[in-house]
Amino acid sequence: xxxxxxxxxxxxxIGPEVMPVAQAVLDSACEGSDVELRWxxxxxxxxxxxxxxxxxxxxxxxxxxxxxxxxxxxxxHPEVPDAETLWGMLIPxxxxxxxxxxLRPIKSLPGVRSPLANHEGIDLVIVRENVEGEYxxxxxxxxxxxxxxxxxxxxxxxKHGVSRAVxxxxxLASERNGDLVSATKSNGIVHTMTFWDExxxxxxxxxxxxxxxxxxxxxxxxxxxxxPQSFDVIxxxxxxxxxxxxxxxxxxxxxxxxxxxxxxxxxxHPSMFEPVHGSAPDIVGRGIANPxxxxxxxxxxxxxxxxxxxxxxVELALRSVLSSGLSTPDLGGQATTVQVGDAIVAALAGx
Amino acid sequence: xxxxxxxxxxxxxIGPEVMPVAQAVLDSACEGSDVELRWxxxxxxxxxxxxxxxxxxxxxxxxxxxxxxxxxxxxxHPEVPDAETLWGMLIPxxxxxxxxxxLRPIKSLPGVRSPLANHEGIDLVIVRENVEGEYxxxxxxxxxxxxxxxxxxxxxxxKHGVSRAVxxxxxLASERNGDLVSATKSNGIVHTMTFWDExxxxxxxxxxxxxxxxxxxxxxxxxxxxxPQSFDVIxxxxxxxxxxxxxxxxxxxxxxxxxxxxxxxxxxHPSMFEPVHGSAPDIVGRGIANPxxxxxxxxxxxxxxxxxxxxxxVELALRSVLSSGLSTPDLGGQATTVQVGDAIVAALAGx
Ligand SMILES: CC(C)[C@H](C(=O)O)[C@@H](O)C(=O)O
Ligand SMILES: CC(C)[C@H](C(=O)O)[C@@H](O)C(=O)O
Numbered sequence: 001x002x003x004x005x006x007x008x009x010x011x012x013x014i015g016p017e018v019m020p021v022a023q024a025v026l027d028s029a030c031e032g033s034d035v036e037l038r039w040x041x042x043x044x045x046x047x048x049x050x051x052x053x054x055x056x057x058x059x060x061x062x063x064x065x066x067x068x069x070x071x072x073x074x075x076x077h078p079e080v081p082d083a084e085t086l087w088g089m090l091i092p093x094x095x096x097x098x099x100x101x102x103l104r105p106i107k108s109l110p111g112v113r114s115p116l117a118n119h120e121g122i123d124l125v126i127v128r129e130n131v132e133g134e135y136x137x138x139x140x141x142x143x144x145x146x147x148x149x150x151x152x153x154x155x156x157x158x159k160h161g162v163s164r165a166v167x168x169x170x171x172l173a174s175e176r177n178g179d180l181v182s183a184t185k186s187n188g189i190v191h192t193m194t195f196w197d198e199x200x201x202x203x204x205x206x207x208x209x210x211x212x213x214x215x216x217x218x219x220x221x222x223x224x225x226x227x228p229q230s231f232d233v234i235x236x237x238x239x240x241x242x243x244x245x246x247x248x249x250x251x252x253x254x255x256x257x258x259x260x261x262x263x264x265x266x267x268x269h270p271s272m273f274e275p276v277h278g279s280a281p282d283i284v285g286r287g288i289a290n291p292x293x294x295x296x297x298x299x300x301x302x303x304x305x306x307x308x309x310x311x312x313x314v315e316l317a318l319r320s321v322l323s324s325g326l327s328t329p330d331l332g333g334q335a336t337t338v339q340v341g342d343a344i345v346a347a348l349a350g351x
Numbered sequence: 352x353x354x355x356x357x358x359x360x361x362x363x364x365i366g367p368e369v370m371p372v373a374q375a376v377l378d379s380a381c382e383g384s385d386v387e388l389r390w391x392x393x394x395x396x397x398x399x400x401x402x403x404x405x406x407x408x409x410x411x412x413x414x415x416x417x418x419x420x421x422x423x424x425x426x427x428h429p430e431v432p433d434a435e436t437l438w439g440m441l442i443p444x445x446x447x448x449x450x451x452x453x454l455r456p457i458k459s460l461p462g463v464r465s466p467l468a469n470h471e472g473i474d475l476v477i478v479r480e481n482v483e484g485e486y487x488x489x490x491x492x493x494x495x496x497x498x499x500x501x502x503x504x505x506x507x508x509x510k511h512g513v514s515r516a517v518x519x520x521x522x523l524a525s526e527r528n529g530d531l532v533s534a535t536k537s538n539g540i541v542h543t544m545t546f547w548d549e550x551x552x553x554x555x556x557x558x559x560x561x562x563x564x565x566x567x568x569x570x571x572x573x574x575x576x577x578x579p580q581s582f583d584v585i586x587x588x589x590x591x592x593x594x595x596x597x598x599x600x601x602x603x604x605x606x607x608x609x610x611x612x613x614x615x616x617x618x619x620h621p622s623m624f625e626p627v628h629g630s631a632p633d634i635v636g637r638g639i640a641n642p643x644x645x646x647x648x649x650x651x652x653x654x655x656x657x658x659x660x661x662x663x664x665v666e667l668a669l670r671s672v673l674s675s676g677l678s679t680p681d682l683g684g685q686a687t688t689v690q691v692g693d694a695i696v697a698a699l700a701g702x
Contacts, residue, residue: 076538081537081545082537082538083537083538083541083545086538086539087541091539114468115467115468115469115576115577115578116466116467116468117465117466117467117468118466134506134539134540135539135540137541139506139541139542139543140542141542141546143510147510147511148509148510148511149509149510149546150507150508150509150510150546151507151508151542151543151545151546151547152505152506152507152508152542152543153505153506153540153541153542153543153544154503154504154505154506155485155503155504155505155506156501156502156503157501157502157503158499158500158501159494159498159499159500159501160498160499185590185593186432186433186434187427187433187434187437188437188442188485188486188589188590188593189485189486189504189590190434190438190488190490190504191490191491191492191502191503191504192490192502192503192504193504194432194434194502195492195500195501195502196502217593217594218593218594218596218597219597219606221572221594221597221598221601222597222598222600222601222606223601225466225576225598225601225602226466226601226604226606227466238539239536239539239540242536242539242568242569243568243569243572243594245569246569246570246572246573247572247573247576247598249573250572250573250574250576250577251576253577255570255573255577
């Protein structure tokens with residue numbers, strides 16, 4: 001028996017509603033295999049913040065360090081600034097555990113309405129640098145309270161940081177069809193993006209089977225809307241990757257159900273798996289949150305833990321339920337969170 | 352007779368192909384009115400760079416300072432780094448003439464293929480802060496040549512700079528339907544974007560008839576793909592505005608024909624009008640470049656010069672030719688640059 005210990009951070013809003021449903025699906029995927037998931041629940045997030053003044057205890061990172069993965073629900077609450085909730089939980093976990101890759105697979109899905117006229121055959125992956133770049137703690141303000149007030153934010157790109165993200169992306173591209181697009185803005189953001197271009201070209205040069213195409217972020221965003229089918233692997237900085245991931249998810253209509261994996265590819269630290277959606281305060285407590293994003297993130301977790309076969313089982317079960325038309329109201333259906341989960345469990349049992 | 356002196360910077364690539372066609376259209380729009388355009392041609396750009404080592408002469412800004420507007424074709428050449436061409440011409444003009452607003456109108460167009468299933472009724476404007484923010488000259492590198500190399504880029508947002516952009520946008524929103532969306536990323540980019548949010552809220556507070564909705568750039572980009580019809584006026588920083596403008600143009604299929612106005616709203620300095628497309632080196636010299644973006648930019652110029660009636664004439668002529676199906680190959684037609692121009696002139700004559 002192979003046992004994986006998973007830190008469960010259901011978090012805020014609909015997080016605690018979709019999390020148990022996803023856990024049940026993953027448990028049932030493991031049934032009959034030699035894999036077992038042991039869940040360690042951590043009640044951290046905005047409620048914890050209210051009583052303790054922090055999103056997580058001081059030793060939170062230590063407590064999770066020896067677990068095999070982190071399964072995150074949602075973080076954020078309308079009454080607490082995002083800068084507090086996210087920089088108190090999501091971002092420190094990504095950084096402390098050096099989860100330097102954010103992986104966002106985007107695929108055409110059955111039963112999901114896309115805004116595009118032609119949305120068949122979309123299958124791309126966005127590899128986002130996840131710990132440096134435009135998201136930096138370096139910055140501040142001057143002239144506070146005067147008409148000359150200003151704010152500064154330093155973007156920081158290191159050769160180390162860019163190289164490893166690009167290596168990961170090039171490796172992935174070489175396992176797929178060999179096309180790698182790099183998102184840049186070296187015509188407008190001259191200091192960091194010309195550096196990005198140079199490092200990307202150098203690293204990609206080590207993968208002769210990979211065709212590298214640098215593309216300006218504005219043109220790339222537009223082309224992602226015009227023909228998402230023309231992309232395979234896109235590598236992007238922290239901010240550009242964030243934006244592109246959501247555009248790409250929108251093209252397949254999956255913004256509410258897409259998964260996101262925050263990886264430490266060398267497995268020196270636990271990786272974190274989360275749905276792309278937020279805490280959705282508007283629908284909390286109604287039992288109608290869509291659990292698909294959480295479950296799909298769970299499938300990525302199984303894959304990362306070394307069980308691609310189980311991941312495929314979950315994904316196929318997901319797809320069969322989506323095709324059947326059973327869905328929560330956000331996708332136009334009338335099912336509850338639990339009903340969707342049960343249907344996916346049933347599909348897994350019938351596999 | 353009202354005479355306007357226009358600095359003409361045809362620039363690089365297809366710039367010199369579409370420029371004379373656009374000039375002819377604008378001249379014919381003015382015919383029979385009391386408006387006259389006097390064109391001052393400036394042969395600056397990459398050819399000039401080749402022989403002089405600069406994109407424009409040292410006194411270029413002085414030479415244009417007393418003209419009423421700048422009509423720009425395209426800037427950029429595959430053999431010269433963008434950082435050289437754009438920061439040697441486009442960006443300095445925007446900054447020296449304090450063209451702090453980049454205005455990008457996006458409207459559904461007849462005869463233009465959109466990638467969206469539902470692309471009727473799109474009518475929005477993006478107001479982009481155009482001279483500060485993420486596009487800053489402040490930055491550099493450390494550890495060059497070592498494995499510890501890094502690059503830094505400072506984003507700089509001033510209260511002055513953000514306020515005036517937001518005032519412009521709020522003013523515009525109050526003349527339209529009162530909806531103003533502000534693009535932010537205060538959950539990830541904490542120093543400058545929380546500042547942006549504060550200044551935006553303060554300025555918008557002075558426009559009680561305007562409903563302000565801050566929206567995260569990732570979610571906003573996705574929603575722009577999902578339902579562009581739900582937007583009216585969007586105000587955004589330099590980088591976010593750049594990206595959003597191209598996404599929005601993609602939704603109406605107009606990326607190759609959209610116009611862009613770089614405004615100094617107080618008219619203390621000349622404003623600049625340009626098509627969104629670049630120099631398109633791949634089709635240079637074939638006479639098939641689409642002149643619509645240049646012409647449409649010219650319509651915005653007429654409007655800015657105080658002749659909204661003439662601007663409307665040009666836009667209607669454009670639309671009637673687009674509906675007739677006459678178009679260059681990029682829009683699926685077989686017409687040449689000159690044929691499209693002639694058709695628009697004919698439509699104007701028949702008005
Ligand atoms: C060419 C480039 C620097 C420019 C910008 O990003 O400002 C362009 O994309 C635009 O939108 O005018
Ligand atoms: C919540 C926010 C800070 C986060 C990000 O931008 O990284 C989110 O948008 C994501 O993509 O995971």
